[in-house]
Amino acid sequence: REEAIEEDYHHWELDVYKLAIDAAMRLFELTKLFPKEEMYSLTDQVRRSSRSVASHISEGWRRRHYEAAFSDKLNGAEAESAETQTWIEFSVRCGYMGSKEGRELHRLYDRIIGKLVVMQRNPKPWLLLKNS
Numbered sequence: 001r002e003e004a005i006e007e008d009y010h011h012w013e014l015d016v017y018k019l020a021i022d023a024a025m026r027l028f029e030l031t032k033l034f035p036k037e038e039m040y041s042l043t044d045q046v047r048r049s050s051r052s053v054a055s056h057i058s059e060g061w062r063r064r065h066y067e068a069a070f071s072d073k074l075n076g077a078e079a080e081s082a083e084t085q086t087w088i089e090f091s092v093r094c095g096y097m098g099s100k101e102g103r104e105l106h107r108l109y110d111r112i113i114g115k116l117v118v119m120q121r122n123p124k125p126w127l128l129l130k131n132s
Helices: 015-031 035-063 067-093 097-120
Strands: none
Touching: 015 035, 015 067, 015 097, 035 067, 067 097
């Protein structure tokens, strides 16, 4: 569970960011084994969407001065996570990834989505509000 953070805390210290990076790196390693004919389709898509999760989190973190901008970036990370789950399903169904690996990665993205939803439902502890 993520906790409220001080101003000098960095995005790379967030559990959800660490999970997103780890998941993207796992997918990167797995996709090295995908057929060459998938390089510009499935391989590229799953790598792009999985990396986008972490990049949306880091962008949102730097937009914590504005609740709407922060929440929008977290929502983008959530959407990219769901897209990645879809590419994982295609990878399994095409036989490029084992069902066990696919299930584990799908569950990992469920955890990431859960953490993002919690942060979106209660963004106030994360925001850097101006002192008035």
